[in-house]
Amino acid sequence: MKxxxxxxxxxxxxxxxxxxxxLVNTHDPDILFLLEIKLEKQNAMFFMKKxxxxxxxxxxxxxxxxxxxxxxxxxxxxxxxxxxNFYIDAWISSPDILPWRFSSFYSNPDAxxxxxYWDLLRRLWFxxxxxxxxxxxxxxxxxxxEKIGGCSKPQxxxxxxxxxxxxxxxxxxxxxxxxxxxxxxxxxxxxxxxLDIFFGNLExxxxxxxxxxxxxxxxxxxxxxxxxxxxxxxxxxx
Numbered sequence: 001m002k003x004x005x006x007x008x009x010x011x012x013x014x015x016x017x018x019x020x021x022x023l024v025n026t027h028d029p030d031i032l033f034l035l036e037i038k039l040e041k042q043n044a045m046f047f048m049k050k051x052x053x054x055x056x057x058x059x060x061x062x063x064x065x066x067x068x069x070x071x072x073x074x075x076x077x078x079x080x081x082x083x084x085n086f087y088i089d090a091w092i093s094s095p096d097i098l099p100w101r102f103s104s105f106y107s108n109p110d111a112x113x114x115x116x117y118w119d120l121l122r123r124l125w126f127x128x129x130x131x132x133x134x135x136x137x138x139x140x141x142x143x144x145x146e147k148i149g150g151c152s153k154p155q156x157x158x159x160x161x162x163x164x165x166x167x168x169x170x171x172x173x174x175x176x177x178x179x180x181x182x183x184x185x186x187x188x189x190x191x192x193x194x195l196d197i198f199f200g201n202l203e204x205x206x207x208x209x210x211x212x213x214x215x216x217x218x219x220x221x222x223x224x225x226x227x228x229x230x231x232x233x234x235x236x237x238x
Contacts (some may be wrong), residue, residue: 001031001094001097001229001230001231002004002027002028002029002030002031002032002227002228002229003022003029003031003032003033003133003135003227003228003229004023004024004027004029004032004033004159004207004225004226004227004228005032005033005034005104005135005136005196005198005225005226005228006020006023006033006034006035006068006105006221006222006223006225006226007035007036007137007182007196008020008034008035008036008037008038008220008221009036009038009221009222009223010036010038010222011034011037011038011039011047012038012039012043012067012159013220015220016122016219016220016221017047017050017204019219019220020034020051020201021050021051023216023219024051024052025227026221027088027216027227030072030073030076030094030199031070031073031076031078031092031102031134031227032051032053032069032070032071032072032120033068033069033070033071033088033104033136034053034068034069034070034071035067035068035106035136035137036065036067036137037056037058037061037067037068037069038059038061038065038066038067038068039061039063039067039069039081040060041059041060041199041226043071044056044058044186046192047069048213050076050127051071052188053071053072053073054072054073054074055066055071055072055073055074055076055078056069056070056071057069057070057071057078057080057088057090058070059084059085059088060084062085062132066085066086066106068083068086068087068088068106069087070088070090070104071117072092075094075095076092076094077092077093077094078091078092079091079092080088080146081128086105086107086108086117086120087103087104087105087106087117087120087136087232088103088104088211089101089102089103089104089124090104096231096232097231097232098131098207098232099130099131099208100130100131100132100133100171100204100208101128101130101131101132101133102133102134102135103104103121103124103132103133103134103135104134104135104136104209105117105121105134105135105136105137105138106136107136107137107138107139107140108139108140109139111139111140111157114139114140114157114160114161115160118161118163118164121134121164121168122164122167122168124150124168125167125168125170125201129201129203131200131201131203131204131206131207131208132170132200132201132203132204133198133199133204133228134168134170134199134200135196135197135198135199135200135201135226135228136183136196136197137195137223138161138195138196138197139195140157140161140195141153141158141161141193141194141195142158142160142161142165142172142194142197143158144158146179146180146193146225147180147191147192147194148180148191148192149186149189149190149191149192150184150186150191157216165199166210168199168201169201169202170199170200171200171201171202171205172198172199173198173199173200173205173211173213173228174213175198175211175213175214175215176212176213176214177214177215177216178215178218179194179215179223180192180193180194180224180226181193181194181195181196181197181215181223181226182194182195182196182222182223182224183193183200183218183222183225184222185222191214195201195223196223196224196226198211198213198226198228199224207232208230208231208232210230210231211228211229212232213226213227213228213231214226214227214229215230
């Protein structure tokens with residue numbers, strides 16, 4: 001199974017939508033999570049059909065920003081448990097794959113409000129068990145080694161993020177490719193950070209030990225798309 005996530009920073013731009021279509025055709029994901037779609041819910045069906053998916057769950061944009069879209073293929077059964085402007089939490093099952101949980105996040109860009117989202121992450125962890133995959137744009141780094149350019153991130157902000165990850169007993173699933181997932185072209189200073197991450201709990205690592213995360217080439221967004229592929233332990237041992 002393959003899961004593709006991308007902060008597209010607006011899907012209505014033809015360059016963005018055509019680039020996304022090309023990526024979907026190339027990598028053929030079963031589940032697609034898009035952040036900052038900047039799209040009204042009634043337009044989601046058009047993009048679902050254009051991208052070749054049969055199901056979609058959309059969180060409306062707020063004003064002219066934000067918006068989330070979760071799309072999935074026919075072989076997946078997705079039951080959304082809860083959602084807000086910044087996350088979608090769902091149970092997912094499909095043939096030959098053990099049921100698992102997917103929490104897809106877009107953390108608040110306002111650093112002063114981010115602690116609310118770390119508390120939300122803890123509440124989601126407390127509410128359910130089983131294999132859990134948590135992914136998205138967290139707008140925070142795990143250490144200053146995940147940043148080049150600009151000023152160093154406040155250690156307190158990093159520690160708050162790391163503490164939430166530790167409290168939820170989830171781990172960074174690693175990656176292949178470019179070490180950074182976001183770039184900001186600040187005057188006289190390029191800034192690179194790793195903001196987009198896949199996390200999994202111990203049950204996830206145990207059930208899906210062959211999980212692989214790739215940072216794909218950044219195209220028309222300043223975020224890299226991420227692609228995760230995995231299968232059951234029993235399937236990997238066949």
